[in-house]
Amino acid sequence: MKKITIALDSMGGDNAPDAQVKGAAQLTKELSDCKVILVGDETQIKKILQNQTCNYEQLEILHTTETIGNHDLPKTAILEKPNASVLLAAELVANKNADAVVSSGNTGAMILACAKKIPRIQGISKTALTAVYPTQNQLQRKDRFALMLDVGANIHCNSEELVQFALMGTAYSSAIRKVQKPLVGLLNLGSEEHKGDEILVKTFQELRNNPNINFYGNVEGNDLMKGIVDVVVCEGMLGNVVLKSVEGVAEVAKNLTKQAFKSRFLWKIGLTLLSGGLFQLKQAVDFEEYGGAPILGFSNICIKAHGRSKQRAIKNAIKVAHKSIQDNVCEKIRESLE
């Protein structure tokens, strides 16, 4: 059996390299056909690996000391640090030494690193940053996560690009969610087909007429969390602001619960009794629970994990990359464009 190889940027993210190395180590115990190349500081990586029980033959290290931090300006950093871990990880994929790249580092830098090293799929004009977010799952899927794209790789998009996003989202969602024909919604300020600007009205028509897309119609902001579609398509400006707004509400809800916890004895007892229910609520609004989401449009799988990812999230992000390769997501996108 040929092993699937993942290049893991081991220096990017709030908990790097600890979470990366431990996540990869854990993975080797769960997936025997997956090899991980840890790109980062060899001394640090080896030190963490010492205390792990894992299948060492599935791990490899590519040494570099250059890293791009969350506060570095992506454009400048990519130019000034040619040996940055995220660039070397993308290069491994470009040179066919790895099948996919995973990073939880600086998002802008990852997009630029991939764009610099990995070609786009033929026919794709713009790559899209996706987000996987939890819903109430009214479609009753096996998992309750939906995919939104673009959430910030591009500011504005034309109809052609939005239709490409729909095709890419369809291919990814059908592979990962195991849904035959994922439902696609177009994010808009009203449900009727004449709503929005010229671009959105045109996109509505093109999505409806495309035989490779199972189009639901327009979805509004308050539909997002319900889970009435599998894939939500929008320009990057809209997707970015909406996603962050929703995360912001979840943060506020958590803070208020903490405040309540501090302030009254009766509330403390209540919260303890409620902990099971609150855990459900936390799961439903907490984005840290989920591993990673793809940057779609490149000819190889690129998975962006959350910056705050811990060991388990990194392991899950590698698994998502592994599954995407097994299921030929890039090939399926290519086919749907024909």
Added chain:
Amino acid sequence: MKKITIALDSMGGDNAPDAQVKGAAQLTKELSDCKVILVGDETQIKKILQNQTCNYEQLEILHTTETIGNHDLPKTAILEKPNASVLLAAELVANKNADAVVSSGNTGAMILACAKKIPRIQGISKTALTAVYPTQNQLQRKDRFALMLDVGANIHCNSEELVQFALMGTAYSSAIRKVQKPLVGLLNLGSEEHKGDEILVKTFQELRNNPNINFYGNVEGNDLMKGIVDVVVCEGMLGNVVLKSVEGVAEVAKNLTKQAFKSRFLWKIGLTLLSGGLFQLKQAVDFEEYGGAPILGFSNICIKAHGRSKQRAIKNAIKVAHKSIQDNVCEKIRESLE
């Protein structure tokens, strides 16, 4: 003392005319210098008024049986129903028989009715629909609500229009929030001044250079609920989708809490003990708690109350209109444009 007169569309909204009539009746007991003209079906209004204790001399009825429902198409309805309650209420203002109009009916119809009857303030190119939403109040204001505009009257806006929105928001917020120089934020996908498209970059510069605006800078989606600014400025497409998304999360949180309540005995006890804390949470995410928000840019005050408004919300919406007139909001907008 000259009375301030409010034209109240008494037939628009989910709980009309009951909530409208009772809200107005209640108001007469709290504000002696305010007169309300109830525009709607005289028979129905009189029947509800019979059982109210109030100061009848502060109430007047303008009879009409035509109403525009939530599912009516605004453009068509405005043309086909010239005597619709919302149109007659706007006309009362146009003819100087009232100082402000309040409605909790069809939002699109209200915007069109006001646009048909009431002139815009000189120098304002587009009117803006605003939303008042609750925040964590990090600025420690007396009230914890912030103002967002535009939330859907226009799809896209240019820099000049966004600056006008900032000026209108400033005038309204300083009157209602009693803040000397309200902080204004520009909604964007990043905090740095070069973020966003050309329009946003230009707007950033113009807001910073305008002596009448206390500009905070760009705000991102996750900043909205924190309450780090008093006024958030954005185009209607963005504001509409973001506002509805945030409302959607609040809905989901409520549903999940209900589910938890149904499923386990221990959780029930927990919820009962927690009810004080949950009430705080509810207040912080529940948009029904607040009365109304203005449509800004008309030469008279136009307050849109939430469609689900009950008696108390209608009373508060009338109070907001009353306060705006007392504080000369329209005059202040005019001055800030000079």
